[in-house]
Amino acid sequence: xxxxxxxxxxxxxxxxxxxxxxxxxxxxxxxxxxxTVAIVGESGCGKSVxxxxxMQLLPMPPAFYKGGQILFNGQDIIKKTEKEMQDIRGNKISxxxxxxxxxxxxxxxxxxxxxxxxxxxxHLNREEAExxxxxxxxxxSVPQPEKRVKQFPHEFSGxxxxxxxxxxxxxxxxxxxxxxxxxxxxxxxxxxxILELMKELQDKMDMSIILITHDLGIVADMSxxxxxxxxxxxxxxxxxxxxxxxPSHPYTRKLLASVPRLDMDRNESLHSxxxxxxxxxxxxxxxxxxxxxxxxxxxxxxHMPDKSHHSNSHYSHCWLHHExxxxxxxxxx
Amino acid sequence: xxEPLISxxxxxxxxxxxxxxxxxxxxxxxxxxxxxTFGLVGESGCGKSTxxxxxIRLYEPTDGELYFNGxxxxxxxxxxxxxxxxxxxxxxxxPYASLNPRMTVEEIVGEPLDIHKAYKxxxxxxxxxxxxxxxxxxxEEHANRFPHEFSGxxxxxxxIARALALNPKFIVCDxxxxxxxxxxxxxxxxxxxxxxKRLGLTYLFIAHDLSMVRYISDRVGVMYLGHMMELANxxxxxxxxxxxxxxxxxSAIPIPDPEIQRNRHxxxxxxxxxxxxxxxxxxxxxxxxxxxxxxxxxxxxxFEEISEKHFTACHRAGEIMRGTAKTTK
Numbered sequence: 001x002x003x004x005x006x007x008x009x010x011x012x013x014x015x016x017x018x019x020x021x022x023x024x025x026x027x028x029x030x031x032x033x034x035x036t037v038a039i040v041g042e043s044g045c046g047k048s049v050x051x052x053x054x055m056q057l058l059p060m061p062p063a064f065y066k067g068g069q070i071l072f073n074g075q076d077i078i079k080k081t082e083k084e085m086q087d088i089r090g091n092k093i094s095x096x097x098x099x100x101x102x103x104x105x106x107x108x109x110x111x112x113x114x115x116x117x118x119x120x121x122x123h124l125n126r127e128e129a130e131x132x133x134x135x136x137x138x139x140x141s142v143p144q145p146e147k148r149v150k151q152f153p154h155e156f157s158g159x160x161x162x163x164x165x166x167x168x169x170x171x172x173x174x175x176x177x178x179x180x181x182x183x184x185x186x187x188x189x190x191x192x193x194i195l196e197l198m199k200e201l202q203d204k205m206d207m208s209i210i211l212i213t214h215d216l217g218i219v220a221d222m223s224x225x226x227x228x229x230x231x232x233x234x235x236x237x238x239x240x241x242x243x244x245x246x247p248s249h250p251y252t253r254k255l256l257a258s259v260p261r262l263d264m265d266r267n268e269s270l271h272s273x274x275x276x277x278x279x280x281x282x283x284x285x286x287x288x289x290x291x292x293x294x295x296x297x298x299x300x301x302x303h304m305p306d307k308s309h310h311s312n313s314h315y316s317h318c319w320l321h322h323e324x325x326x327x328x329x330x331x332x333x
Numbered sequence: 334x335x336e337p338l339i340s341x342x343x344x345x346x347x348x349x350x351x352x353x354x355x356x357x358x359x360x361x362x363x364x365x366x367x368x369x370t371f372g373l374v375g376e377s378g379c380g381k382s383t384x385x386x387x388x389i390r391l392y393e394p395t396d397g398e399l400y401f402n403g404x405x406x407x408x409x410x411x412x413x414x415x416x417x418x419x420x421x422x423x424x425x426x427x428p429y430a431s432l433n434p435r436m437t438v439e440e441i442v443g444e445p446l447d448i449h450k451a452y453k454x455x456x457x458x459x460x461x462x463x464x465x466x467x468x469x470x471x472x473e474e475h476a477n478r479f480p481h482e483f484s485g486x487x488x489x490x491x492x493i494a495r496a497l498a499l500n501p502k503f504i505v506c507d508x509x510x511x512x513x514x515x516x517x518x519x520x521x522x523x524x525x526x527x528x529x530k531r532l533g534l535t536y537l538f539i540a541h542d543l544s545m546v547r548y549i550s551d552r553v554g555v556m557y558l559g560h561m562m563e564l565a566n567x568x569x570x571x572x573x574x575x576x577x578x579x580x581x582x583x584s585a586i587p588i589p590d591p592e593i594q595r596n597r598h599x600x601x602x603x604x605x606x607x608x609x610x611x612x613x614x615x616x617x618x619x620x621x622x623x624x625x626x627x628x629x630x631x632x633x634x635x636f637e638e639i640s641e642k643h644f645t646a647c648h649r650a651g652e653i654m655r656g657t658a659k660t661t662k
Contacts (some may be wrong), residue, residue, distance in 0.1 A: 044515040144338055157605040157662075158377075187376035187601045189542065192585040196601065211337070217587030220594045240591050258519040259589055260548035269549070270527075272519035276484050 001032035002235075004176055004208045005054070010068035012046075012053050015061055023049045023278050025232040026068065029225075031176065034202065036209040040216065040255070046227035046232040047212045051178045053237055054210075055095055056085050060084055072176070091121045092168035096162075098181040103165060104153040110137075110140060110164055111149025121172045136167040140197060159190035166197065180212045195222060220244060225313070228252050231277050231288035233304075238314030249316040253290045264292070275299065287317070295320055337364035337400075338535050339503060341386070344385045344397035346380075353611035356382040359559035360397070362636065365503075368534040370529065372550030372567065374543055374582075378606055380559040381539045385505045386486050387419040390538065399502070417659035419449055422496035426508035427487035432480040438491050439476040442466065445498040465494040469524060493524065497532070505537045510545065520551060547571050555579050558617040560608050561636055565643040575645045575653055576619045616648070623660040624649050627656065 012024040031037045039047045052058045054070055056077065069079040072088065080088070097103045105113055114133040118124055124132065130149070137145035140163040153161060162182065169177055179198065182189040195218065204208060211222055219226055219240065227245040228236040228251065230269040236249040247253045257271035275292045278284050287293070288301045299319055309319035357380040365371045371380045386392045388399060391404060399406045406417060425431035432441055442462050445451070453460040463473050469490040480488055489509060496504055506525065507564040510518040526549065528534060540546050548552055549565050554564040555578065562574040574580045581600040588594050602621045615624070616629040628648050634647040639654060652658035 062441065095588050159605050187606070188543070188585040189376065189581055190605060192587075192599060192601060195587075195597075214586065216515075217594070221587040222592040227559060242593050244589070256589065260544045261588060261590070264548065265546055270510065270519040270523055272523050273516035276486070276527035278519075287400050 001035065003030045004033055004035075004073065005210075006033040006069075006071040007054075008069040008071065009048070010070060011052065011066035012049055012058070012063060013066045015062050018276075019281050022066075022279060022283050023063075023232055024053070025283060027141060027227075027232075027234045029234065029237060030070075030307070031208045031225050032207060032208055035225060036202070036211055037225045037227060038211045038213060038219040039227045039229055040214060040219055041229035042214065042277060044231075044280070045229040048140055048180055049209065050229075051095070052211055053178050054178060055089055056080075056082075056095060057089075057095075090117060090169075091172045092174055093176045093178065094172070094174040095178040095180065095325060096165050096169050096182045098184050099184065101158065101161065105163060106153050109152055110156065114149070117168055117171045125147045132171070136171055137164070139170065140164070142167070158186055158191075160191060162190075162194055163197065166194070166201070170201060170205070173209060176208045176210065176245050177202075178210045178212070181214070183218065184213075184215075185225045187284070191218075194251075198222070216256065228255070231283065232280055233288060233317070235289065236314075236316035238310070238316075240282055242311065242314040246310070246314075248310055248321060249289075249318050250293050250295050250312070250320070252316070254292075264270070287319070296299070336403075338402070339365040339537075340398075340400040341365075342398040342400070344384065344387055344399065345395040346383050346392055347395045350376055350610060351376070354418040355610050356559045356612055357407060358387060359612070361454055361554075361556070361559075361561045362466040363554055363561065363564060365535060365537060366500075367527070367535055368533055369551040370538050372546040373537060373539045373556060374546050374553060375556035375583075376606055378558075379556045381556050382507055383554065385423075385507050385537055385539050386584060389418075389423060389503075389505055391423070409482045415449075420502045421460070422499070422504045424489070424492050424496050424504060426504045427512050428485050428492055429480075429512070434458070437477050438471075441480075441491060442467055442494045442498055444504055445495060449499055452498060461498070465497055468497065468528070469494045474562045477537045484517075485513050486520055489513065489521050490524070493528070494520075497528070500532075501534070503535045503537070505539070506542070507539045509538075511540065511542065518545070526613055545584065548617055555582065557614060558606065560617050560633075560646065561644075563620065563645040564636075564644075564646075568611060571643070572656075573643075575639060575643070575650050576618075576647050577622050577624050577653070579645075581621075594596065595627050612643060624653065624658055625661055 008028050009024050009026045010024055014021040014023055041047050047333055062100060065078050080171050084249055088121045110307045114136055118129040120134050132147055135147045137148055142148050142160060142163050150156045183194050213219060213255050223240050225239060226240050227234055230251055236252045255272045258273060260270060273292050278288050284290060286302045286304055290300045295317060305317045308316060309315045337431050342362050343360050344358055344359050348357060361384060375381045387394050394407055409417060417617060425564055444459055445459055453459060462476060466472060466475060471490055505562050510521050536548055550567045553567045553570045555562045557578050563579045574583055581602045584600045592650040604621050609618060613629055616634050619625045619629045634646045634648045636644055639650050649658050
């Protein structure tokens with residue numbers, strides 16, 4: 001498969017008063033053409049920092065790239081100047097944010113906000129741009145687009161605002177769409193509409209999607225590939241079917257077991273993960289999940305395990321899968 | 334036959350918003366039995382939180398009756414209310430906003446004890462606070478800390494300890510886990526279930542996460558725009574939903590299993606929830622309902638029992654149940 005985006009050993013840190021926070025610590029994954037990659041993890045695991053660093057939207061300072069590469073169509077984004085970046089951001093790579101309530105300008109008519117983007121990126125004149133704005137709203141199934149372009153964001157419901165955000169992102173036929181919790185603020189019936197819309201547009205426009213979410217149901221629904229992040233690292237990665245059918249890292253397994261499912265017996269108890277993720281001021285030397293893992297062993301504390309491959313596309317970082325550990329997988333603390 | 338602990342009859346809560354009446358809760362009735370968890374679900378703006386608050390009289394009701402142990406709570410005087418209020422507690426959604434940042438955990442958990450003078454000596458007060466903290470999985474060392482020193486899950490535990498301080502019988506949990514991470518949600522839900530078993534608590538569990546509600550609740554009510562649409566045992570509701578809204582709501586939840594999810598048929602609803610200001614006569618769901626007929630626009634359907642302990646408010650419930658209903662869109 002043709003690769004649109006390759007992230008290699010990316011590390012991003014923040015300089016703060018108390019010291020350096022290592023938010024992302026050497027992650028690698030790639031996104032193929034028309035592929036949807038889901039990044040899952042808890043708050044603070046670095047999933048949004050990853051997304052924002054692809055778009056170069058992190059405030060620098062305090063943030064800085066510590067290492068690694070972000071290759072978009074083979075070119076390293078990190079080395080681009082702000083000017084070059086403006087050609088990519090919102091044009092070839094677009095982003096949809098979590099909160100449709102705050103990401104539109106409340107004092108500006110919706111049409112004008114879309115027109116602004118069109119003029120900036122497509123060099124059309126105002127009249128053509130206004131026509132295009134109506135087309136875009138129509139594309140994302142906003143009813144009566146001619147009337148809607150003249151309205152302000154507060155006249156739109158949450159779901160409709162998110163459609164406007166998607167229309168904004170779609171203006172320039174991006175190759176890659178980064179959706180950071182696109183439906184978290186929405187109701188389930190509206191969420192279903194938006195997810196369906198995203199799938200449709202992906203098909204129509206040959207677009208790749210990076211989907212950041214904590215909802216495993218959405219992951220199962222939307223993605224081809226899953227990246228499981230924890231404390232700034234990738235603990236497991238694989239095709240969606242592999243991750244759900246055969247989760248191999250204890251964290252992934254616990255994450256899957258901690259959500260109730262509609263088809264689950266009510267007397268089964270939920271598996272909670274005790275404790276909280278580690279502090280990234282002083283990231284642990286070994287496996288970051290050590291403190292919360294039932295299978296933790298002595299070696300986990302001081303040494304981060306290498307990749308163990310379960311198939312060509314599926315790997316995890318866990319000592320349980322080390323070839324010397326294979327005979328005794330029941331670790332103990 | 335077990336007597337219900339809480340009986341809500343035709344509860345209404347309207348707000349005057351200037352341009353009209355916002356009918357947040359518009360005549361809902363149900364019973365909650367001792368020791369059970371009653372789940373209340375619906376989308377934002379459907380009135381579920383208002384219902385929860387009106388039930389324990391945090392909001393003065395516009396109309397209706399609420400019986401607790403046979404007494405109509407809405408008729409009580411301020412003084413009598415304070416006595417009864419010991420039995421009602423609430424756990425709030427946002428563990429960041431519901432704890433006073435300037436109070437220590439000991440002060441927060443001790444506040445209900447102070448108000449109701451529920452101790453004889455300072456020593457007894459302190460011991461009770463420690464006991465409560467231990468009950469929710471915290472310990473004595475946490476007593477002198479401030480809320481900002483805790484994670485979201487721990488704060489929610491402090492909120493639960495405060496709710497338990499006066500040995501209540503009934504707790505309204507208003508989206509207690511929505512603000513937490515998945516792995517932490519499970520901790521809090523397991524704690525709530527465990528406390529219910531140990532202390533014989535009765536919960537009204539308000540949430541929009543339907544899979545979590547199914548898991549925790551014995552019976553579930555579905556609300557839409559201030560009306561109760563359907564009510565049944567949770568197994569029954571999730572396996573045989575009747576009301577078109579319940580059906581759409583359930584089919585919209587993504588199941589965390591790619592194989593099931595890919596082959597599921599999803600009922601797509603059109604549009605958004607309409608405004609609850611000056612709602613029209615008739616079924617509230619009519620504009621989005623695939624089964625809507627003329628009658629639905631004219632007459633508000635009664636909330637009726639259509640099979641044993643399964644209530645719904647839909648003119649076409651019978652046809653839908655027999656599978657003979659045809660869509661009109």
